[in-house]
Amino acid sequence: MKNGWKKQNQPTQQDRVEELIKSLEEGVANFSYSPEDFKAILEMKALMPQYSFRNLIVAKAQLPGVSFIASFKRWKELGRNVKKGEHALRIFKPRFIKVENEEDCTEERSKLIGFITVPVFDYSQTEGDPLPIDKVKITLEGDSPKAREIAELAKKIAEADNCPINYGDTGAANGFYAPYTHSITISDKLSVNHSCKTLVHELVHSKVHRNTRCSKKEAEVVAEGTAYVVCAYFGLDTSDFSFRYVHSWSGNDDQTLVKYGSQICDVAGKIIDEFKTVSEKIDQKVTTLTA
Template identity: 45%
Template sequence: MAKKGFVKKSADEKKQEVDHLLSLLDNGVKSFEANPEKFKALLEMQAMFRSYTFRNTMLIQAQMPNASYVASFKHWKTLGRSVRKGEKSLRVLAPRFKKEKDETTGVEEQKLIGYISCPVFDISQTEGEPLPIDDVRLKLEGESDEAEIIYAWVKLLAEEDDCSVEVAFANGANGYYRPSSHQIVIDPKLTVNHKAKTMVHEYVHSQLHRNDNSTQEERECVAEGVAFIVCSYFGLDTSDYSFEYVNGWSKDGGKSLMKYGTIMQKAASAIIADIERIATSLPTPAAETTELQNQAS
């Protein structure tokens, strides 16, 4: 089992390393260049799905915050996909019209008489034929020893805080943190490396964002930034994923990312210290790493 990432460093060495990784994150996010193939796939996806009104967009987000591509049951069928059994539909409002004859002109016109609720489903609720976005979906590949250890230690940290961790279908996301039940869910389809990175990301949410009023931009940039620093510190490079993720959430392409720098530095340093505390006081949690390997197979 790899030990490099768990060599105890002095306080000064630790601060220098965290600051260096924070600088790498800042430069990596700012210099990130969009993949033209991904842009093409996004345009193709946009053409496949109808646009919703602002009101319906808000309705969809309220019912499923992670929703991305939404369509009716029938439309998913035309795309070669079917809604998974047991999935609960989202509801949007569709206008209802009635033909009425204009008393002056005698011409029949469509008159809006109200709205009806219609069922729709997000792509995460479907299965079947691949779509253009599937080939360029952001993911972190690999099955490293470092990732197994990081996942196991951070899971122990979460459980110390009475935050349960469940490996289960994550509603189309890689994982999520549920503040109401103080629970982390990690999707089982992820690679070991991706599970470890997501575990740190959601743990940051559980520590910093349970009851705060920060913006979604801040929450996601901070959680992913800290995940990059912590994972990199212990030998797992997540830059291929993290730079694009933070760039996507940052409204200005990462130019003002360092406004969250102090928050990320403090949070990453605290998590690193806690991991080192557990790593030196407990044996390597072999059962946890074996479980993670089994989930990936």
């Protein structure tokens, strides 16, 4: 009777996941940039050219880790040079001609006649003077055994899904998932803890966003929210990074996590189940070998 009572009152996986999502909501809601960070973000927005969403998608298809793009000339003006050997990204620029106004021949108006492609470069393809955004970058430090365990399980899950994982240069990004090659690339400059968190984040993209059309905001909030829940469930606290990351995508919308919370709960639950299944198989194999 006593043992049954304890078992009955033990939190279930679902309870734990919902508890972690609540902590994520509270952490994001209570997060605020320091005055210095906020100033740097505004300065960065003022410095960079404004491109259409379509052009940002086009650039990302050519370089998945794209963060900030500008022309060769603009980077020069910002005190940065394009690195030797870097190839330009091509985006669309509208082409206009002047035509007479049919109602009044003395006036001219601009008429769109098509688009041309122009070269731009990402921040990661340049070097030189630092930019304001460098002041607000945050990383997860440390090398915990839990992070290594989680990363190994994530690798096995990706491997079973025929999704290669590479470590190398990811530019300004910590990592990225490339749908067209169904592969994940993680920066080789990250700490073990940060590398693990990023791997889980990109694993979510590979499973949820491979063939799903959704906004960039939804994709990033769901991926990071799920990564936080999964890592925390298995003993790795990523709140220092995750709260900030989700907040940056949520902006001033207090309902963002309410909107995507059920999706994060569902995705996190499924991935936790996969982690547990893989872990059990490893334990069974070890038991068999040592028996």
